Amino acid sequence: MLRTVNRVLLALLGLGLFALGGGVLLGALDLQRHWDFGMPGWWPFRGPDDVVLGAWGRTRWRDEGWWWPTVIAALAVLLALLLWWLLAQRRHRLDNVLVDSEDGVPTRLNGRTLEKVIEEEAEALEGVSRAHVRLTGRRTAPAARVRLLLEPHADPTGTLGRLTGETLAHARDSAGLDRLPAKVRLREARHRAARTA
Incomplete structure (x- = not known):
């Protein structure tokens, strides 16, 4: 069971990082213009001068009252999941x-x-x-x-x-x-x- 969970989580993490890295590479090398294809409107990397998270994206919700509690709660949940995964790696006793x-x-x-x-x-x-x-x-x-x-x-x-x-x-x-x-x-x-x- 643990081995299956590890493989699924690592596969999902790997696919996510591969997709993100490929998208950044497309923008950094300006392949959309060279190969003449378009990206969806929500995609942030359009060319070599684009950044991963611009000033507007960083400051958009800063003044909202729900923003920081949501960020802290999401990070706490992520930390709890990572700690659970780390503790689950310990070798268990054979039944x-x-x-x-x-x-x-x-x-x-x-x-x-x-x-x-x-x-x-x-x-x-x-x-x-x-x-x-x-x-x-x-x-x-x-x-x-x-x-x-x-x-x-x-x-x-x-x-x-x-x-x-x-x-x-x-x-x-x-x-x-x-x-x-x-x-x-x-x-x-x-x-x-x-x-x-």
Whole structure:
């Protein structure tokens, strides 16, 4: 769905910019006179000396009471739409993963369940205080984003090796995936010093 919305919005934006740029180019190169064709009466670019927005166009509604509230409201709506579009680009959590059940019919595995299993197995590793896993990507080719909170005494290299060689390998094999790429972020847990009396 998001991919379709992105393509439609980018196509409309591209067509609009292409039409506007072509119109400005027609006027700037004076192609209407050279090729002997006319433009509609409302078209602002008639020759190389025309500007995109003349003085009359810039000041026409300045004294009207509705002008500035309308401009501000339109810009606020545009900003809200652009922020929504930007936030929609974030990779969302996979609802389910398609698993090959070897009978010709793919089976759906709940993505949250697989995340939970990976988290629990990662938290069982020595030196891991807490784990958070999020599955992204496509249902047929998921990827994992793993965040580990390590105890101060943990060995980051050994923990990372066991996570990739055991925990993620178990998840990949149990889901019947060919590969399960992962981005792992390690952070050290900070403990407050205890005050003794």
